[in-house]
Amino acid sequence: MSDLDTFRADTRAWLEENCPAEMRQPARGDGDACWGGRKFEFSSDAQKQWLERMAAKGWTAPMWPADYGGGGLSAAEAKVLQQEMARINARPPLSSFGIWMLGPALLKFGTEAQKKEHLPPIVRGEIRWCQGYSEPGAGSDLAGLQTKAVDRGDHYIINGQKVWTSYADQADWIFCLVRTDPSAPKHKGISFVLFDMDQPGVEARPIKLISGYSFFCETYFTDARAEKKNLVYEENKGWDVAKYLLGHEREMISGMGLGGGGGKPLPAMAKDAVGEEADGRLADPLLRAEIAMFEVRSAAYRAQAERFADEFKAGRGNPAQPSMMKYYGTELNKRRNELVMAAGGSDALEWDSEESGGGKKARDWLRSKGNSVEGGTSEIQLNIISKRILELPS
Amino acid sequence: MPLYLTEDQEMLRDSAEGFVREKAPVAHMRKLRDADDGTGYDPALWREFAEMGFTSILMSEDEGGLGLGHVEAGVVMEEIGKNLTPSPLLSTGIAAVAALKHGGAQHRDKWYPKIAAGEAVAAIAVDEGAKHDPAATAMTAARSGNGFKLSGRKTFVTHGHVADLLIVAARTGGSAGDADGITLFAVEKGAKGLKADPRRLADASIAARLEFDNVEVTADAVIGEVDGGWGPLNALLGAGRAAASAEMLGVGQGAADITVNYLKERKQFGVPIGSFQALQHRAAHLYAELEVARAAVLKAQQLLDEGSEKAHKAVHVAKAMTGWTTTLAVQEGVQMHAGVGMTDEYDIGLYMKRGRTLAELFGDANYHADRLAREAGY
Numbered sequence: 001m002s003d004l005d006t007f008r009a010d011t012r013a014w015l016e017e018n019c020p021a022e023m024r025q026p027a028r029g030d031g032d033a034c035w036g037g038r039k040f041e042f043s044s045d046a047q048k049q050w051l052e053r054m055a056a057k058g059w060t061a062p063m064w065p066a067d068y069g070g071g072g073l074s075a076a077e078a079k080v081l082q083q084e085m086a087r088i089n090a091r092p093p094l095s096s097f098g099i100w101m102l103g104p105a106l107l108k109f110g111t112e113a114q115k116k117e118h119l120p121p122i123v124r125g126e127i128r129w130c131q132g133y134s135e136p137g138a139g140s141d142l143a144g145l146q147t148k149a150v151d152r153g154d155h156y157i158i159n160g161q162k163v164w165t166s167y168a169d170q171a172d173w174i175f176c177l178v179r180t181d182p183s184a185p186k187h188k189g190i191s192f193v194l195f196d197m198d199q200p201g202v203e204a205r206p207i208k209l210i211s212g213y214s215f216f217c218e219t220y221f222t223d224a225r226a227e228k229k230n231l232v233y234e235e236n237k238g239w240d241v242a243k244y245l246l247g248h249e250r251e252m253i254s255g256m257g258l259g260g261g262g263g264k265p266l267p268a269m270a271k272d273a274v275g276e277e278a279d280g281r282l283a284d285p286l287l288r289a290e291i292a293m294f295e296v297r298s299a300a301y302r303a304q305a306e307r308f309a310d311e312f313k314a315g316r317g318n319p320a321q322p323s324m325m326k327y328y329g330t331e332l333n334k335r336r337n338e339l340v341m342a343a344g345g346s347d348a349l350e351w352d353s354e355e356s357g358g359g360k361k362a363r364d365w366l367r368s369k370g371n372s373v374e375g376g377t378s379e380i381q382l383n384i385i386s387k388r389i390l391e392l393p394s
Numbered sequence: 395m396p397l398y399l400t401e402d403q404e405m406l407r408d409s410a411e412g413f414v415r416e417k418a419p420v421a422h423m424r425k426l427r428d429a430d431d432g433t434g435y436d437p438a439l440w441r442e443f444a445e446m447g448f449t450s451i452l453m454s455e456d457e458g459g460l461g462l463g464h465v466e467a468g469v470v471m472e473e474i475g476k477n478l479t480p481s482p483l484l485s486t487g488i489a490a491v492a493a494l495k496h497g498g499a500q501h502r503d504k505w506y507p508k509i510a511a512g513e514a515v516a517a518i519a520v521d522e523g524a525k526h527d528p529a530a531t532a533m534t535a536a537r538s539g540n541g542f543k544l545s546g547r548k549t550f551v552t553h554g555h556v557a558d559l560l561i562v563a564a565r566t567g568g569s570a571g572d573a574d575g576i577t578l579f580a581v582e583k584g585a586k587g588l589k590a591d592p593r594r595l596a597d598a599s600i601a602a603r604l605e606f607d608n609v610e611v612t613a614d615a616v617i618g619e620v621d622g623g624w625g626p627l628n629a630l631l632g633a634g635r636a637a638a639s640a641e642m643l644g645v646g647q648g649a650a651d652i653t654v655n656y657l658k659e660r661k662q663f664g665v666p667i668g669s670f671q672a673l674q675h676r677a678a679h680l681y682a683e684l685e686v687a688r689a690a691v692l693k694a695q696q697l698l699d700e701g702s703e704k705a706h707k708a709v710h711v712a713k714a715m716t717g718w719t720t721t722l723a724v725q726e727g728v729q730m731h732a733g734v735g736m737t738d739e740y741d742i743g744l745y746m747k748r749g750r751t752l753a754e755l756f757g758d759a760n761y762h763a764d765r766l767a768r769e770a771g772y
């Protein structure tokens with residue numbers, strides 16, 4: 001047996017032993033996701049157990065170095081772990097901006113002390129992070145941000161406002177872009193700092209969304225304090241960190257294109273709603289055609305996601321490729337949700353009935369519209385592809 | 395296995411790229427077309443393909459081949475697509491070779507060495523109507539003594555008028571629409587009662603309409619089992635569709651590359667047209683579609699090489715996806731070239747025509763999307 005086969009056998013056995021049965025049921029929604037952090041309430045003992053067991057092996061962040069609490073796996077081993085988890089429908093043990101976004105940036109730009117301090121609690125799901133990038137005047141033009149940080153020797157004092165800060169009200173810490181040099185050209189006066197949200201100068205006000213959910217906030221800083229030791233990379237070089245992190249954020253969001261997370265497949269959903277012909281075909285031929293075309297793209301995108309992951313783990317591929325993935329995956333997810341609504345008809349419009357699961361389809365459909373906005377809009381991704389991959393003139 | 399080319403496969407790609415670009419660039423295709431060549435390919439070039447090993451990629455080393463797989467075959471097909479090279483590689487070195495892996499050794503013993511040497515060309519006679527639908531095969535193969543008599547018509551048989559070997563799907567049982575009852579036959583050039591009517595297509599390739607009037611073949615001509623041709627036919631079609639997808643990807647990528655270059659060169663309003671965001675976004679969207687199509691093609695090829703049962707579905711996905719994507723690429727290409735895009739002098743229009751032909755070959759995108767839906771039970 002090759003080392004990888006041994007690893008697969010061991011992993012399979014370990015998962016069989018350690019993944020609670022309840023964690024092998026499809027998640028019913030965001031409520032079933034485990035986000036961790038100081039304020040998090042586990043929805044069940046199984047959820048807590050699953051996180052703790054996986055975290056102990058570092059498998060919440062399988063490829064991070066073991067020194068920082070990660071699993072220390074190779075790309076090939078990480079793929080095996082993922083396949084074995086998929087095989088038993090294991091839920092992700094932890095959903096985490098720390099793992100998807102901050103961690104990769106710290107691994108690349110952080111000091112040894114910063115990695116030692118911040119990475120292990122992320123792996124264990126003890127500290128939950130949020131992202132303070134966007135501001136009312138700085139969306140697509142992110143580098144136009146105005147939140148100010150003033151140097152006070154061993155710390156900065158921060159004043160300003162962020163917006164669309166996902167889960168700011170649930171998060172423990174924030175990774176935040178601040179202006180440290182107002183006189184420099186806009187990309188050159190930005191720094192990347194980390195600070196605790198649990199302080200008097202920080203206030204997060206939830207914003208209600210079209211989906212009725214409110215998971216993102218306006219976030220205000222009034223003389224908030226960030227320690228100098230939590231400046232990541234150099235002062236005024238935060239844009240490099242910010243961009244690198246965005247690549248990982250886009251990669252994460254592109255996963256949206258992979259589909260509905262264990263729910264009923266679209267064709268079956270459509271059959272329930274519109275019925276079938278004698279030969280088993282969907283009774284609505286145009287809806288059937290639309291679904292069939294979507295399913296082809298969806299399968300092709302799954303292959304692309306695998307290719308992208310394989311290439312990135314091997315250090316191949318264009319560095320701007322996450323923009324392509326983000327663009328395609330989110331547009332695909334929006335399409336999927338449109339088809340879910342088309343298949344569901346008026347039943348899918350119910351907003352809070354029991355049968356509709358509290359309006360899950362309608363709310364997910366509306367939520368999906370944000371996919372092509374968050375992490376940089378589709379138009380911005382197309383700009384990046386044009387410039388950095390196709391090298392078209394500006 | 396990671397979903398990208400291995401080092402060996404990349405080396406093969408580099409050598410195929412250099413070889414095809416040098417020997418058979420678009421100018422080569424134009425030359426054949428403008429000379430009104432009736433063969434449909436260049437036999438000297440075909441022998442050179444053989445010397446490179448391209449015609450025997452799918453044959454095992456024992457059989458005198460390279461012992462490689464569909465990924466490698468696709469690598470070569472993509473270069474053929476990029477250069478619009480007229481070549482019998484797809485029908486001969488890929489589809490026919492895949493079909494002959496089934497059934498008796500007599501076919502392999504006879505044809506593999508000739509194909510490996512670039513001395514024989516094969517054609518695939520499956521379609522009978524304007525749209526691909528193999529289950530609808532109506533051509534009959536009636537038992538006659540020790541053998542069969544084939545009667546009926548075939549269409550869209552690329553290289554069918556010059557092929558030394560025809561792989562023919564005919565019905566020994568069941569009726570049109572049934573998968574059962576189809577038998578695959580190896581029919582040789584010059585068979586009595588066989589008439590070939592070559593037609594030039596929009597892309598300047600030549601496809602024959604074939605008429606079989608009681609064409610006699612021996613029992614030995616059967617590939618695989620009598621009435622059980624659906625298996626080898628699907629092996630043939632799986633290989634052929636994967637190869638057509640790879641070629642189509644080459645056509646789409648080639649069209650996109652030419653177009654992106656044009657966007658950088660052509661100036662209007664005092665600036666390169668590639669600086670207009672309306673065009674940038676369309677080019678970027680096309681890039682994304684091509685990347686996704688490329689992954690679908692590679693996935694199908696890898697699964698075919700693994701002998702996975704998932705390959706069947708993946709091939710449908712690849713053929714449908716490349717059908718749409720290449721259609722998009724050539725349409726955007728012509729539009730962004732505008733006036734010159736409409737001229738015969740510029741290559742972009744040739745890509746459009748080749749893309750259209752390949753989109754139909756072995757089933758268009760709708761056909762494959764529909765098959766997937768049926769097989770998924772809706």
Ligand SMILES: Cc1cc2nc3c(=O)[nH]c(=O)nc-3n(C[C@H](O)[C@H](O)[C@H](O)COP(=O)(O)OP(=O)(O)OC[C@H]3O[C@@H](n4cnc5c(N)ncnc54)[C@H](O)[C@@H]3O)c2cc1C
Pocket residue numbers: 130131132133134135138139140141163164165166167216370371373374375376377378379380383
């Ligand atoms: C669900 C969700 C979660 C989010 N979470 C966070 C978070 O946690 N932290 C955070 O910091 N931010 C977050 N955001 C904010 C997000 O990053 C911004 O909304 C996004 O970058 C766009 O900025 P904007 O909303 O100001 O739109 P604008 O920049 O005002 O864009 C408006 C329109 O103009 C287009 N446009 C703008 N510039 C160009 C251009 N150069 N070329 C072509 N078109 C252009 C855009 O594509 C868009 O269609 C989140 C957003 C959403 C929807």
